Amino acid sequence: MASAQVLYDFTAEPGNNELTVREGETVTITNQVSTRFPGFSKSGPELFLLCKQPPKGKEKITIYMGEVGPVWSYPEAQLDCVVADPKKGTKMYGLKSYIEYHVIPNTTNRPVNHRYKHFDWLYERLLDKFGSAIPIPSLPDKQVTGRFEEEFIKMRMERLQGWMTRMCRHPVVSNSDVFQLFLTYKDEKDWKTGKRKAEKDEDVGVMIFSSIEPEAPDLDPIEVEQKCDQFSRFTKAMDDGVKDLLTVGQEHWKRCTGPLPKEYQRIGKAFQNLSSVFTSSGYQGEATLTDAMTSAGKTYEEIAQMVAEQPRKDLHFLMENNNEYKGLLGCFPDTIGVHKAAIEKVKEGDRLVAASKITPQDKVTMAKRVSTMSYALQAEMNHFHSNRIYDYNRVMQLYLEEQVKFYETIAEKLKQAHSQFTTM
Amino acid sequence: MASAQVLYDFTAEPGNNELTVREGETVTITNQVSTRFPGFSKSGPELFLLCKQPPKGKEKITIYMGEVGPVWSYPEAQLDCVVADPKKGTKMYGLKSYIEYHVIPNTTNRPVNHRYKHFDWLYERLLDKFGSAIPIPSLPDKQVTGRFEEEFIKMRMERLQGWMTRMCRHPVVSNSDVFQLFLTYKDEKDWKTGKRKAEKDEDVGVMIFSSIEPEAPDLDPIEVEQKCDQFSRFTKAMDDGVKDLLTVGQEHWKRCTGPLPKEYQRIGKAFQNLSSVFTSSGYQGEATLTDAMTSAGKTYEEIAQMVAEQPRKDLHFLMENNNEYKGLLGCFPDTIGVHKAAIEKVKEGDRLVAASKITPQDKVTMAKRVSTMSYALQAEMNHFHSNRIYDYNRVMQLYLEEQVKFYETIAEKLKQAHSQFTTM
Numbered sequence: 001m002a003s004a005q006v007l008y009d010f011t012a013e014p015g016n017n018e019l020t021v022r023e024g025e026t027v028t029i030t031n032q033v034s035t036r037f038p039g040f041s042k043s044g045p046e047l048f049l050l051c052k053q054p055p056k057g058k059e060k061i062t063i064y065m066g067e068v069g070p071v072w073s074y075p076e077a078q079l080d081c082v083v084a085d086p087k088k089g090t091k092m093y094g095l096k097s098y099i100e101y102h103v104i105p106n107t108t109n110r111p112v113n114h115r116y117k118h119f120d121w122l123y124e125r126l127l128d129k130f131g132s133a134i135p136i137p138s139l140p141d142k143q144v145t146g147r148f149e150e151e152f153i154k155m156r157m158e159r160l161q162g163w164m165t166r167m168c169r170h171p172v173v174s175n176s177d178v179f180q181l182f183l184t185y186k187d188e189k190d191w192k193t194g195k196r197k198a199e200k201d202e203d204v205g206v207m208i209f210s211s212i213e214p215e216a217p218d219l220d221p222i223e224v225e226q227k228c229d230q231f232s233r234f235t236k237a238m239d240d241g242v243k244d245l246l247t248v249g250q251e252h253w254k255r256c257t258g259p260l261p262k263e264y265q266r267i268g269k270a271f272q273n274l275s276s277v278f279t280s281s282g283y284q285g286e287a288t289l290t291d292a293m294t295s296a297g298k299t300y301e302e303i304a305q306m307v308a309e310q311p312r313k314d315l316h317f318l319m320e321n322n323n324e325y326k327g328l329l330g331c332f333p334d335t336i337g338v339h340k341a342a343i344e345k346v347k348e349g350d351r352l353v354a355a356s357k358i359t360p361q362d363k364v365t366m367a368k369r370v371s372t373m374s375y376a377l378q379a380e381m382n383h384f385h386s387n388r389i390y391d392y393n394r395v396m397q398l399y400l401e402e403q404v405k406f407y408e409t410i411a412e413k414l415k416q417a418h419s420q421f422t423t424m
Numbered sequence: 425m426a427s428a429q430v431l432y433d434f435t436a437e438p439g440n441n442e443l444t445v446r447e448g449e450t451v452t453i454t455n456q457v458s459t460r461f462p463g464f465s466k467s468g469p470e471l472f473l474l475c476k477q478p479p480k481g482k483e484k485i486t487i488y489m490g491e492v493g494p495v496w497s498y499p500e501a502q503l504d505c506v507v508a509d510p511k512k513g514t515k516m517y518g519l520k521s522y523i524e525y526h527v528i529p530n531t532t533n534r535p536v537n538h539r540y541k542h543f544d545w546l547y548e549r550l551l552d553k554f555g556s557a558i559p560i561p562s563l564p565d566k567q568v569t570g571r572f573e574e575e576f577i578k579m580r581m582e583r584l585q586g587w588m589t590r591m592c593r594h595p596v597v598s599n600s601d602v603f604q605l606f607l608t609y610k611d612e613k614d615w616k617t618g619k620r621k622a623e624k625d626e627d628v629g630v631m632i633f634s635s636i637e638p639e640a641p642d643l644d645p646i647e648v649e650q651k652c653d654q655f656s657r658f659t660k661a662m663d664d665g666v667k668d669l670l671t672v673g674q675e676h677w678k679r680c681t682g683p684l685p686k687e688y689q690r691i692g693k694a695f696q697n698l699s700s701v702f703t704s705s706g707y708q709g710e711a712t713l714t715d716a717m718t719s720a721g722k723t724y725e726e727i728a729q730m731v732a733e734q735p736r737k738d739l740h741f742l743m744e745n746n747n748e749y750k751g752l753l754g755c756f757p758d759t760i761g762v763h764k765a766a767i768e769k770v771k772e773g774d775r776l777v778a779a780s781k782i783t784p785q786d787k788v789t790m791a792k793r794v795s796t797m798s799y800a801l802q803a804e805m806n807h808f809h810s811n812r813i814y815d816y817n818r819v820m821q822l823y824l825e826e827q828v829k830f831y832e833t834i835a836e837k838l839k840q841a842h843s844q845f846t847t848m
Contacts, residue, residue, distance in 0.1 A: 068708045234705055241701045245694040252687055260684075263676055270669040277665045278816075281658055283809035284492045289817055296820060385707035392702075393713055393845045396720060400842035407835035411828050418824035421817045 045132075045342035045373070048206040049366045050358065061172055063214040063379045068386075070216060070378040072171045079168040081105040081183060083161040086153050089115075099153055101160065105168075105183040112185060116142070119160055121195070125178045126167070128204040132338045133212070133376045134172060135331030135384075137324065139163055162324055169387060206338065214375035221346055221367060224374040228339045231381050235332040242322045242329060249319050253311045261308040268300030292420035299417040303410055314402035321395040325388070339370075339377055346370045469556075469766035469797070472630040473790045474782065485596055487638040487803045492810070494640060494802040496595040503592040505529040505607060507585040510577050513539075523577055525584065529592075529607040536609055540566070543584055545619070549602045550591070552628040556762045557636070557800045558596060559755030559808075561748065563587055586748055593811060630762065638799035645770055645791055648798040652763045655805050659756040666746045666753060673743050677735045685728040692724030716844035723841040727834055738826035745819040749812070763801055766794045 062073040085102040102111040119139055127136045140159035168174050178201070181194035203211065219227075275293035278286055349363040358366075486497040509526040526535040543563055550560045564583035591597050602625070605618035627635065643651075699717035702710055773787040782790075 230706060234701070237701045237704065238698070241694070241698040245698060248687070248690045248694045252691060255683070255687060259679070263672070263679060266672045267676060270665070270672045274662070274665040274669060274816075277658070277661045278812075280661065281809055282654060283806065283813075286809075286813065289813050293816070293820065296824065382707065385705055385710075388702075389707075389710065389713050392698075392717070396717065397842060397845045400720065400838050400845070404835050404838045404842060407831045407838065411831035411835060414824050414828045414831065418821060418828060421821045421824070 044345070045206050045338055046345055048209045048373075049342060049345055049369050050362060051207075051210070061208075061212045063212060063216070063375045065216050066382070068382050070214060070375045071382050072379045074171045075175065077107075079105065079107060079174045079183075081164050081168055083157055083164055085111075086157050099156075101157060103164065103183060108184050110184070112183065114182070116156070116160075118182070119163070122178065122182045125198050125201075126173060126176075129176065129178065129201060130173060130208055131331075132206045132335065133208050133373075134170065134380055135328055135335050136173075137163065137166065137327040137331060158320070162320065166324070166328075166387075170383065209369065209373050209376060212372055212376050214372055216375060218368050218371040219374050221343065221370065224339075224370055225343050227374055227378060228336060228343060231332070231377060232336050232340075234381075235329050235336070239326070239329040239332075242326050246319065246322050246326065249315055249322070253315055253319070256311050256315070257308050261304040264300050264304035264307060268297045268302075268304060271297030271300065273297075288420075288422060292417070292422075295420050296417040299413050302413060306406065306410065310402070310406050314399045314406070317395055318399045321391055325391075328384075335377070335380070339373055342370045342373050468769070469630045469762050470769050472633045472797075473766060473769055473793050474786060475631075475634070485632075485636045487636060487640070487799045489640050490806070492806050494638060494799045495806050496803045498595045499599065501531075503529065503531060503598045503607075505588050505592055507581055507588055509535075510581050523580075525581060527588065527607060532608050534608070536607065538606070540580070540584075542606070543587070546602065546606045549622050549625075550597060550600075553600065553602065553625060554597060554632055555755075556630045556759065557632050557797075558594065558804055559752055559759050560597075561587065561590065561751040561755060582744070586744065590748070590752075590811075594807065633793065633797050633800060636796055636800050638796055640799060642792050643795040643798050645767065645794065648763075648794055649767050651798055651802060652760060652767060655756070655801060656760045656764075658805075659753050659760070663750065663753040663756075666750050670743065670746050670750065673739055673746070677739055677743070680735050680739070681732050685732040688724050688728035688731060692721045692726075692728060695721030695724065697721075712844075712846060716841070716846075719844050720841040723837050726837060730830065730834065734826075734830050738823045738830070741819055742823045745815055749815075752808075759801070759804070763794075763797055766797050770794045 063070050064073060065071075082104045083101050084104065086099050087101075088097055089100045090097045098115050098117075100113050100115050103114050104111045116139075120142075123136065123139050130136060140156055140163070167179065173179055178194075178198040181191070181198065185191040185194055271293050275290045275297060278290045278293065346363075346366050349358070349366060352358045353360055353363055487494050488497060489495075506528045507525050508528065510523050511525075512521055513524045514521045522539050522541075524537050524539050527538050528535045540563075544566070547560065547563050554560060564580055564587070591603065597603055602618075602622040605615070605622065609615040609618055695717050699714045699721060702714045702717065770787075770790050773782070773790060776782045777784055777787055
């Protein structure tokens with residue numbers, strides 16, 4: 001139980017240096033972003049805004065106008081995968097041990113092996129490549145001690161599964177070469193070759209926007225800024241709401257696994273204790289009452305255990321979902337920050353033209369490109385919203401379903417206990 | 425709620441000087457008992473054991489041999505009464521106020537008026553007259569401050585009702601002149617006359633045993649001592665069990681009316697808060713989720729209120745019942761103490777005869793009379809046991825019934841909340 005509480009310590013702020021952009025703040029993006037986007041370190045969004053000729057990457061990313069606004073192009077069949085069968089492996093003649101997982105995509109149904117550090121490598125590649133347009137949530141924390149404990153392995157696998165599911169669901173991420181490599185490499189050689197190629201990919205950082213092709217008219221810079229501010233406000237508010245729920249949930253978890261079952265247990269013991277005193281009365285016709293009281297006492301001990309075990313059956317998933325969203329929302333300030341920096345750059349347009357730093361044509365190009373960036377952000381927000389609606393519906397259903405079962409079971413047990421008493 | 429917690433502070437030891445007799449302890453009864461039995465102050469049980477000629481009281485108390493052993497003679501119709509309609513009265517031109525209750529016996533169906541101090545007067549009379557044979561439980565505490573508050577009046581009335589019901593149920597007490605006077609006095613004059621007569625009653629203290637006539641053969645002194653010890657052990661053990669349950673119940677009460685509903689409320693608020701953030705997303709097709717989440721949040725707020733109100737519906741009666749038994753059990757050491765003192769006196773018999781303090785005939789009489797006392801104790805214990813079995817069956821049924829309703833209602837509410845979520 002102690003370990004569960006450690007695993008659930010969601011309230012601490014993550015150690016990474018998040019860049020929080022508040023409404024109306026101007027952000028000099030270069031240095032701060034560089035810590036998260038290595039491919040982006042040489043410059044801010046101007047690298048894309050002012051590049052002479054966008055490189056012709058073979059992965060073209062289309063944005064359509066859907067019912068809800070700009071949307072990514074979704075594949076017909078949803079990619080999915082299962083993370084399973086954690087196995088302890090060793091190398092260097094048993095000197096080093098690690099846990100290896102099977103990852104089985106629904107496309108090939110063929111398991112590939114991956115260690116945590118491979119997931120971490122994938123995360124770094126996805127962050128490099130898509131991070132300025134798409135929030136790539138962090139992997140579950142690296143942990144040094146206790147990483148071979150069954151409980152920890154189970155929890156990490158569950159979280160890696162959650163992370164992979166989310167990445168599979170993303171039409172842009174799941175379609176990328178590096179992600180496909182991770183899921184479907186044929187052999188060690190294939191993997192090594194693919195790895196090297198992915199690490200040399202230069203189409204990273206803000207240059208991802210050069211692959212994006214919105215099938216929609218260019219947006220007005222004012223509209224771009226309004227959209228950006230709206231998303232910024234929303235993600236900030238949701239981040240607060242999610243953290244609040246996590247805090248409350250964690251306290252509830254502690255109560256449900258600590259003092260509350262202890263109290264039910266004491267009630268149960270008090271009934272049983274009284275029952276055994278009654279048994280010693282020497283009075284005839286005592287048995288019905290004492291049997292019933294012992295049974296009621298045992299029922300409360302059972303309830304105590306149910307109460308203590310329940311959070312793993314329902315609150316756990318509510319917490320995991322919100323923890324995932326906390327991670328995801330923690331990436332948005334960076335993603336939004338890139339857009340804010342681009343908007344600022346476009347606002348400077350006239351001044352830059354006057355100072356002959358850019359040509360009037362450059363200014364037009366910048367406006368067009370910031371419009372592309374805005375479409376990307378909108379497509380991403382719409383992707384986020386539709387997933388969010390699905391995820392929260394699903395997790396709330398699961399939570400309430402388990403809660404209903406829990407209370408119904410308690411009522412049923414108490415009904416049984418009740419039936420044993422008789423007023424003669 | 426604060427006042428409820430004060431009312432429920434059962435765990436403190438009562439202020440009166442209870443005489444606790446442990447197994448194997450010899451008790452010099454005279455001084456200690458005198459504080460509780462004023463009519464008994466002049467001497468211990470020897471007043472009865474050695475009296476020349478038991479006074480011919482007109483109230484004869486018979487003990488029969490029933491299935492369970494010695495039993496009091498029970499009336500065909502069970503006396504009962506209702507304590508109701510608390511009204512504020514004044515005297516001395518409004519300078520003094522008091523609360524007056526209607527007491528309506530099922531025999532006459534005619535209400536008589538009584539103030540708390542009348543109940544207290546009755547208690548003192550019953551204690552004087554029956555206290556050495558029958559444990560007379562204390563009245564609910566006298567309280568000086570806040571005694572006109574509605575909550576307090578309701579609680580006191582409930583407890584006076586409980587006390588009266590218990591007295592009505594006792595075949596010896598309910599049949600006594602003083603108890604009948606209290607329930608059925610015709611007018612103020614009748615009451616005053618009866619009062620004076622009761623206060624002059626000399627047939628009090630241990631002399632009650634002279635009215636008792638067991639229709640059974642005399643008991644062996646060893647058997648008398650064994651019975652006495654058995655009851656002593658039982659009442660001590662039950663006293664511990666009852667106090668334990670009261671302590672646990674009080675803690676549970678505090679949790680249910682304090683931190684637990686606060687937590688459910690916070691969960692409810694967190695859901696509603698997240699719902700209102702979602703509403704601000706600007707995304708289409710959000711309404712089903714946000715409505716469902718608001719509704720789930722409100723459900724948890726309702727649950728919070730249910731949790732806080734529940735103890736008054738079930739735990740309250742469990743606590744009241746055990747509190748009554750705690751009071752009753754607190755009287756047993758005195759009652760048992762009288763028997764222990766009598767047994768010691770009989771044991772001294774040979775020595776007293778040798779020292780010519782009593783005659784050999786006195787010794788025989790003493791043995792016969794301690795046998796009568798033992799029958800009275802056994803009849804009283806059997807009365808206690810049969811009432812206890814009834815009371816605990818009844819209160820446990822009530823408690824569990826309300827608990828079942830409580831959990832069923834929560835399950836039903838959550839089911840409703842659950843039905844509003846949809847995974848599209």
